[in-house]
Amino acid sequence: MTSAIPTDTVRRDRRHVRHEATKHEILDAAWKMVRADGLNGLSLRALGRAVDMEPQSLYTYFASKHAVYDHLFADGNRQLLTRFERIEVSDDPSQVLSALARFFVSFAAEDRARYELLFMRTIPDFEPSPESYAIAVEVFARGRSALAAVGFGDDADFDLWTALVAGLASQQLANDPDGSRYIRLIDDAVAMFTEHVFGKRVGKI
Amino acid sequence: MTSAIPTDTVRRDRRHVRHEATKHEILDAAWKMVRADGLNGLSLRALGRAVDMEPQSLYTYFASKHAVYDHLFADGNRQLLTRFERIEVSDDPSQVLSALARFFVSFAAEDRARYELLFMRTIPDFEPSPESYAIAVEVFARGRSALAAVGFGDDADFDLWTALVAGLASQQLANDPDGSRYIRLIDDAVAMFTEHVFGKRVGKI
DNA sequence: GTCTATATTTGGATAGAC
DNA sequence: GTCTATCCAAATATAGAC
Numbered sequence: 001m002t003s004a005i006p007t008d009t010v011r012r013d014r015r016h017v018r019h020e021a022t023k024h025e026i027l028d029a030a031w032k033m034v035r036a037d038g039l040n041g042l043s044l045r046a047l048g049r050a051v052d053m054e055p056q057s058l059y060t061y062f063a064s065k066h067a068v069y070d071h072l073f074a075d076g077n078r079q080l081l082t083r084f085e086r087i088e089v090s091d092d093p094s095q096v097l098s099a100l101a102r103f104f105v106s107f108a109a110e111d112r113a114r115y116e117l118l119f120m121r122t123i124p125d126f127e128p129s130p131e132s133y134a135i136a137v138e139v140f141a142r143g144r145s146a147l148a149a150v151g152f153g154d155d156a157d158f159d160l161w162t163a164l165v166a167g168l169a170s171q172q173l174a175n176d177p178d179g180s181r182y183i184r185l186i187d188d189a190v191a192m193f194t195e196h197v198f199g200k201r202v203g204k205i
Numbered sequence: 206m207t208s209a210i211p212t213d214t215v216r217r218d219r220r221h222v223r224h225e226a227t228k229h230e231i232l233d234a235a236w237k238m239v240r241a242d243g244l245n246g247l248s249l250r251a252l253g254r255a256v257d258m259e260p261q262s263l264y265t266y267f268a269s270k271h272a273v274y275d276h277l278f279a280d281g282n283r284q285l286l287t288r289f290e291r292i293e294v295s296d297d298p299s300q301v302l303s304a305l306a307r308f309f310v311s312f313a314a315e316d317r318a319r320y321e322l323l324f325m326r327t328i329p330d331f332e333p334s335p336e337s338y339a340i341a342v343e344v345f346a347r348g349r350s351a352l353a354a355v356g357f358g359d360d361a362d363f364d365l366w367t368a369l370v371a372g373l374a375s376q377q378l379a380n381d382p383d384g385s386r387y388i389r390l391i392d393d394a395v396a397m398f399t400e401h402v403f404g405k406r407v408g409k410i
Numbered sequence: 411g412t413c414t415a416t417a418t419t420t421g422g423a424t425a426g427a428c
Numbered sequence: 429g430t431c432t433a434t435c436c437a438a439a440t441a442t443a444g445a446c
Contacts, residue, residue: 038329040245057430124243167372192401262412
């Protein structure tokens with residue numbers, strides 16, 4: 001009995017699977033490095049050392065250092081997207097906002113380098129590829145529609161919301177990276193935001 | 206008629222003045238460089254080139270690259286302090302908060318590298334010297350007391366305030382560095398904050 | 411105070427053998 | 429796909445002449 005799949009294809013598949021696995025391994029090591037040494041501290045020499053490979057061999061998997069950053073960027077946004085799905089939905093807008101803010105600030109506090117890569121433009125000259133950027137756009141869209149779903153459809157309100165949450169995240173990272181000084185403020189911040197936006201609405205009608 | 210000051214002293218003074226002037230010139234060039242190439246892009250080679258000096262000669266003025274950063278850090282905080290004094294005082298809390306927020310967000314938007322240096326820990330291993338850090342502490346204290354002066358004395362409220370303002374600043378830098386998308390939200394944000402804090406207070410009494 | 415010379419390390423990237 | 433060999437540029441920093 002012979003396989004229906006030509007041997008060549010199998011070989012190509014195996015090779016492909018292995019290639020992807022190695023690529024994944026390299027990216028894992030890269031995450032560890034940027035977490036330890038800062039986002040700008042990534043070097044191909046050290047990365048090669050970490051995966052027990054000559055740095056030159058990395059070029060089989062990534063065309064350049066920026067390509068590594070690009071994959072990390074896409075990867076980080078995918079993590080965000082995946083975990084976004086798991087947020088419990090609720091009818092109470094305040095509970096939804098609170099869950100969203102908690103999620104985002106925790107995500108930031110968990111990994112400073114990742115936050116820098118995804119949300120601040122801290123690497124000179126790095127710009128994500130269109131494919132990677134598309135994932136980031138998708139993340140943004142999900143956030144936008146999550147807010148719209150609980151009644152916050154205004155663009156300016158959304159900007160105010162993201163500023164508030166980004167502020168909590170950035171202060172948490174800058175002033176109390178291992179604590180919860182700003183995480184503790186989330187419910188208060190959410191109350192402030194909802195009161196304000198609802199208040200404006202009542203005023204208008 | 207002879208001078209009362211010994212010639213030696215004059216010579217020493219002249220030398221000192223000149224030394225300080227050159228130091229200043231180097232720091233000016235360093236500011237330009239970080240503005241153009243990013244905070245992490247500063248190199249002593251390029252800095253030497255910019256002031257028409259061999260990079261090694263810079264060591265006459267600064268013991269290390271981190272020492273240059275340290276002076277920039279102190280300098281930036283001094284700029285903040287000086288300009289802080291010029292904010293108009295008012296009896297209306299909202300006007301004070303609005304002026305403060307506008308001041309801070311503009312300061313951030315004006316110079317991204319400076320903002321990174323002063324408020325985010327984006328350079329691995331860099332820590333300001335105690336003397337430089339003291340200036341930053343002074344800046345913080347002024348902000349704190351400016352808020353207390355218009356009735357916002359609570360620590361948690363101050364943290365919420367700084368998060369809100371830092372958020373507007375960081376979003377402005379990240380998403381619309383040359384525009385005013387988040388600057389436009391300042392009055393709305395101030396209204397939100399004051400309503401909320403006053404509201405809590407009324408609730409408590 | 412500035413230079414030349416130099417040490418030393420590190421960086422990203424390419425060519426070509428196997 | 430991984431290696432050796434290599435390039436080339438850049439980095440911070442020190443020693444010592446002038």
